[in-house]
Amino acid sequence: MLAYVARRLLQTVLILLGISLVTFVLLYLVPADPARQIAGRSATAQTVENIRQQLGLNLPFYEQYLRYLTGLLHGDFGRSYLQKTEVAELIRSRLPASLLLMCGAIFCELLLGLTMGVVAALKRGSKTDNGLMIVSFVGVSAPQFVIGILLLYVFAVQLGWFPIGGYGTFKHLVLPSITLGFLGAGWYSRMMRSSLIDVLRQDYIRTARAKGLTRAKILFGHAIPNAILPIIAMIGIDIGLFMSGIVVVESVFGWPGIGQLAWQAIQRIDIPIIMGVTMISAFAIVLGNLLADLIAPWVDPRIKLR
Structure with a gap:
């Protein structure tokens, strides 16, 4: 029983890792700019770029994903872009x-x-x-x-x-x-x-x-x-x-x-x-x-x- 549970838990980690990667890729490919949405329509290009840098959206995909995984391992789901609140708390x-x-x-x-x-x-x-x-x-x-x-x-x-x-x-x-x-x-x-x-x-x-x-x-x-x-x-x-x-x-x-x-x-x-x-x-x-x-x-x- 214990060996079975341990094996299934290992499979669970791999499955969750795969799901996180697929979901992250899909969201990365979405033709929308969260920084622009946060800044508003009247914001200047410099303001949008500053927000993008603050959120790390200007980083390459693999760096963004590794940052997310690192936070996830510590129980950190990130911070909502719009509600300015920790996702875990929400x-x-x-x-x-x-x-x-x-x-x-x-x-x-x-x-x-x-x-x-x-x-x-x-x-x-x-x-x-x-x-x-x-x-x-x-x-x-x-x-x-x-x-x-x-x-x-x-x-x-x-x-x-x-x-x-x-x-x-x-x-x-x-x-x-x-x-x-x-x-x-x-x-x-x-x-x-x-x-x-x-x-x-x-x-x-x-x-x-x-x-x-x-x-x-x-x-x-x-x-x-x-x-x-x-x-x-x-x-x-x-x-x-x-x-x-x-x-x-x-x-x-x-x-x-x-x-x-x-x-x-x-x-x-x-x-x-x-x-x-x-x-x-x-x-x-x-x-x-x-x-x-x-x-x-x-x-x-x-x-x-x-």
């Missing part, structure tokens, strides 16, 4: 909201997706199965902002059960979590249905039935633990996606996460913030996949870590 201030929304969304997608998938598999070919798969298809296909606006209109405006937007209480968390979770629930329900149908055909399930085990023991003791393995891998990916890819939902509900921070930085070509959010999101994805790989043998002891 991310730290937004991270709790993003983590809270991520946990809420994963809980909702698992609760909805696994429930629909199990029921659909047990009722295979019935109207219930068809209805649940239609709901899953809608969840996968519908734009998130449409789902969010509909939920706001029904449960916040018409019924008044939840606040229209904001952050700070459990009620603020419910609607954005359901909005994000509804999309994942569509994927999870389809995956769980297919996986569970396949598991229920296996010989050991027939053996369990022949031994006289109850349907509940067969389902929860044998079938679901084996069928849920693909779901665990998907959760690892969702961790990173929910960390940074939820700009639309955050905008609809006024949620102060790092998704909005990243979008604002992209609009202003604020390179340090873009790099910081990208690295945090990449680390979250890699960490999520590692945790998924470590949890899988606990769910199914037949899986060996190598």
Whole structure:
């Protein structure tokens, strides 16, 4: 186990290094001048050049990248060009909201997706199965902002059960979590249905039935633990996606996460913030996949870590 974790951590370092290089290259090639944007349209050429020198934008690419890596090794993500604040501090201030929304969304997608998938598999070919798969298809296909606006209109405006937007209480968390979770629930329900149908055909399930085990023991003791393995891998990916890819939902509900921070930085070509959010999101994805790989043998002891 320790050797496996050490090897994966080494791979994580190499992956993050590659992501940082690719992202830095892309931002370096963007046909925009951050120094000009910071100085303003009325600034003189000398003023723009002075800003460029202060930020190190006049240095060759490899020197800029090495300076960034050196700072990164010391936990320094740089300083925002426009907000004049340390990127680490900006991310730290937004991270709790993003983590809270991520946990809420994963809980909702698992609760909805696994429930629909199990029921659909047990009722295979019935109207219930068809209805649940239609709901899953809608969840996968519908734009998130449409789902969010509909939920706001029904449960916040018409019924008044939840606040229209904001952050700070459990009620603020419910609607954005359901909005994000509804999309994942569509994927999870389809995956769980297919996986569970396949598991229920296996010989050991027939053996369990022949031994006289109850349907509940067969389902929860044998079938679901084996069928849920693909779901665990998907959760690892969702961790990173929910960390940074939820700009639309955050905008609809006024949620102060790092998704909005990243979008604002992209609009202003604020390179340090873009790099910081990208690295945090990449680390979250890699960490999520590692945790998924470590949890899988606990769910199914037949899986060996190598």
